[in-house]
Amino acid sequence: MSTTVKESALGSTQNTGKDFWSEQYVMAERWQSDLKFDKDELRFLKKLIDKYFLWLIDEKHLESTQQVASRLSHFERNTLATETKVTKHMHHLVAFIENPSLPDASACENEHNTVKKALADLQMELRAVKKEVFQIAEQAIDSSKAQRLLSST
Template sequence: MKTIHTKARHTEWLSAEEMHDASKLWLSELKFFAEEQIFLEDLIKSHTLELIDKKHFEESKAIIDRLSVMVKQTKTLTKAVKTHERNLSIMVDGKDQLEEEANYRKEHRNLIELIGEFKKRYQTAKTDIFKLVSTVMKEGKQKRLLT
């Protein structure tokens, strides 16, 4: 995954509870994306014949490849957030571990950027899938009406 650095938002001042809440939200969103990806894969499978038609093959292949990448990235991000969540104890153990706490905050800031970028790319891919399947379905209806 390519990271585009954006302005880091006040992660230095985030409390452990706020970081925990953000991690829980990310895990919830990623779980939803994973379930949604299963739906998108089923949608694509149900229109395979139309999608492999000469007219749509290249576009379909590109979109399916993007979805496959998104599925892998969702799994990778889920693992990263779960690991990040497990390491939250560094922030609340009552010990002064300034370097470890700084690294944890840096990792949290990185996850903010990665997940934000992923969500944008995922939304674009999802929109493209719906547009393509919608087009294919409309063409199928038109063919049925003409015959």
């Protein structure tokens, strides 16, 4: 496979050959797999909230539970939007793999970087919301244990 090297308007060298686009495509496939895993984690976190919801229903936990449920919904919407961006980007990459000399290669590279940033932001959001879910679940478990200890004495 031959690779072409192209000078961008900014003077940096960009590799725009078939190998380059294939590598970008493989990365995008990895992103799709990561998003699928994130969706599985989201499903688990929602079940966790549902499982402990009865414990969290008291006023002390209700507001934080509603906030984290809202954040989970927001994360879900962002995940679906990012998934759509990745799929669209993969279609663009296929076009460049099939014809590396297509015009507007820099737009596809920009799109790649934009999607990459969106995924990084999504991972940060997921970590933050997971931390909140686990803290609330832990509080609920501790609260439940305390109530059982108090009622057994």
